[in-house]
Amino acid sequence: MEEAASSRKIGSSLKVPRVQELAKQQLAVPPRYIRDDIETPVLTSNSSSILPQVPVIDMEKLLAIGNDDSELQRLHFACKEWGFFRLVNHGVSSSLVEKVKSEIRAFFDLPLEEKKFEQVEGDVEGYGQNFVFSEEQKLDWADMEIMEAHCQEFKSVAISILCQLAKALKMDEKEMKDLFTDGMQSIRMNYYPPCPEPHKTIGLSPHSDADALTILLQLNETEGLQVRKDGIWVPVKPLPNALIVNVGDMMEINKIFLIVINGVYRSIEHREVVNSNKERLSLATFYIFNVDSELGPSHSLIGPHNPAKFRSVRVENFLQDLFALKHDGKSFIDCMKLETKNDES
DSSP states (O other), X not given: OOOOOOOOOOOOOOOOOOHHHHHHTTOOOOGGGOOTTSOOOOOOOTTTTTSOOOOEEEHHHHHOTTOOSHHHHHHHHHHHHTSEEEEESOOOOHHHHHHHHHHHHXXXXXXXXXXXXXXXXXXXXXXXOSSOOOTTSOOOSOEEEEEOOOOHHHHHHHHHHHHHHHHHTTOOHHHHHHHTTTOEEEEEEEEEOOOSOGGGOOSEEEEOOSXXXXXXXXXXXXXXXXXXETTEEEEOOOOTTOEEEEEOHHHHHOHHHHHHTTTSSOOXXXXXXXXXXXXXXXXXXXXXXXTTSEESOOGGGOBTTBOOSBOOXXXXXXXXXXXXXXXXXXXXXXXXXXXXXXXOO
């Protein structure tokens, strides 16, 4: 897996006001951020004690020589039933984590005029928002900074997770690694400022990630991430020094996984809610297949009794299509599906 180095443009977005600056004004939320089109966010974790919790996986136990595979089975369960898990004892050095937290905090603390990497009109990289295509479109209460960079320790964690998933699925580990050869690693810093009317807004609209695997590092203790489980939005409680990992759309669509796991691991819808008096910061790292590879069912394995579930498309075109649509649940992956005789619609 290589860091993203492609100069090819995969998307565009309109430039919109910086939410961090709006929050400093302590005014009522502007109409474009009022979200009456979504379910009312859960603003506190008071009910978290009675809700199911996202599983916790211990990387040291996964990698221990002579283990009894019980942790591997827990990983398989987490990916199958949740699509999310919290990873502890992951091996990323604490000094790196603290350095990352400090530098991202320092970036968002800069005055607007001193912030570099400002998003350019018609691009998706830089300080701003993505998936904005019209002046009437509703907006998320967040600012983002996208970078593409080499992050060796996170890359090692990702490869370790993928190899363990291969074991759980009884796949060859090399086959799993080959899927990510010359792939792309993209990093996004997220800042969710306090919001005067959090019950009317959303930090990040409900969606599933379009990549293959996402690793999220929470940079402070403010809750905000919620996962849709059995129709209920479940808050993900941050754990000290833990990473949050989730499966993306590419895992669900990829021609090898489509046959081997037959939809066992599915990308899960999630969202970010905001707080009235606390900011939230996070760092998301996305792992994507080679942009020149093909995404879709294997032609040699489909037939009358095993029809293709998704259309085939190059990864680059897949990403271009993604950035042409706003975040809206799992609607994007639904666009990839093919109609079959068994479909009810």
